[in-house]
Amino acid sequence: MVTLALVGLGGCKMVNPGGDGVPGLRNNNNLPVAHPREVHAKVERFKQQLDREFRSAAVEPATKAGIPGPVPCGYDEDRREVRPTESPDVNPYLQPWYVDHSPYMFTSHSWATAKSIAEAVAALQKITDRLKRSGWRIAAFKQDSKGLWELAAEAPGGGYGASARAPIPGPGSEQRVVFTVSSSCFRHPDAHPAGGPASSPG
Secondary structure (H helix, E strand, C coil): CCCCCCCCCCCCCCCCCCCCCCCEEEECCCCCCHHHHHHHHHHHHHHHHHHHHHHHHEEECCCCCCCCEEECCCCHCCCCCCCCCCCCCCCHCCCCCCCCCEEEECCCCCCCECHHHHHHHHHHHHHHHHHHHHCEEEEEEEECCCCCEEEEEEECCCCCEEEEEEEEEEECCCCCEEEEEEECCCCCCCCCCCCECCCCCC
């Protein structure tokens, strides 16, 4: 199950971590562990795949949008700081995958432009078919009462996914397909143990 990739269709689905943390405190012990370098790279790779699919559907993705960024997730009561692993003279913020809290997830928000409502909807339909053929699981593809089409899909192998909506009005007569690529919620391998420094909710 993708923890937060289906944000466009009904919000996030929280994992109940449970585990053996502080008695009476909800904790994130059952969440998987992954280094943010790897998670960032996968979100970026899936985002680039969607960019290619949009171009193949004759709509142009935004060129300066969609850089994956970290987001807190899991239970706030058990959010932890991350132990520094670089030498003191290295600025960790120069790394695009840098995360100073655990647990975390990465998301990438972007859009593609179309010339009309019909073109935006057709592009989303084509992308849905192409993702399915390339191994993505289509969790939902539906139209709401206002005519907005929504897609939710899980990437091959699970743990990552995408959501998209069309048509979304842009500047002037422009129409857009907006989309998000997300990872699941992960614990940082360098997080302080329970009882160590806690990261403030944000």
